[in-house]
Amino acid sequence: MELCAPHGEASVGSCTRCGAFICERCRRWMSEKPFCAECLKRLGDRPSREAVWALGLATLGLLLWVPALVAFPLAQRELERIAQGRAPEAGRDFASLARALAGFVSVVGAVAIAVGLYRAFS
Numbered sequence: 001m002e003l004c005a006p007h008g009e010a011s012v013g014s015c016t017r018c019g020a021f022i023c024e025r026c027r028r029w030m031s032e033k034p035f036c037a038e039c040l041k042r043l044g045d046r047p048s049r050e051a052v053w054a055l056g057l058a059t060l061g062l063l064l065w066v067p068a069l070v071a072f073p074l075a076q077r078e079l080e081r082i083a084q085g086r087a088p089e090a091g092r093d094f095a096s097l098a099r100a101l102a103g104f105v106s107v108v109g110a111v112a113i114a115v116g117l118y119r120a121f122s
């Protein structure tokens with residue numbers, strides 16, 4: 001029988017990230033996947049750089065439009081990584097806000113450009 005390192009108790013599985021054996025007491029859940037306490041601490045405390053970047057670019061997109069086009073796929077990919085437990089849960093709010101903002105800005109910007117072109121050429 002496998003034992004967890006911190007408690008020496010029978011393991012109920014292994015950590016999704018580091019593969020360490022985890023007992024009932026060590027086991028933490030994130031996005032429906034088991035993690036050891038150490039990994040959760042590392043993954044869970046702060047939003048990833050990608051999530052922060054996505055939100056920053058989405059905000060910049062309000063002024064310059066183009067960054068929003070980059071922010072949208074970045075935020076989308078980050079949300080997928082969070083759902084798969086490969087990125088910190090703490091980034092979820094950042095990434096979903098970034099996706100919403102970037103989506104909005106992209107559409108509004110595209111419409112504004114289309115209207116501008118229409119006016120210019122008619």
Ligand SMILES: [Zn+2]
Nearest residue numbers: 015018036039
């Ligand atoms: Zn771990």
Ligand SMILES: [Zn+2]
Nearest residue numbers: 004007023026
């Ligand atoms: Zn344990």
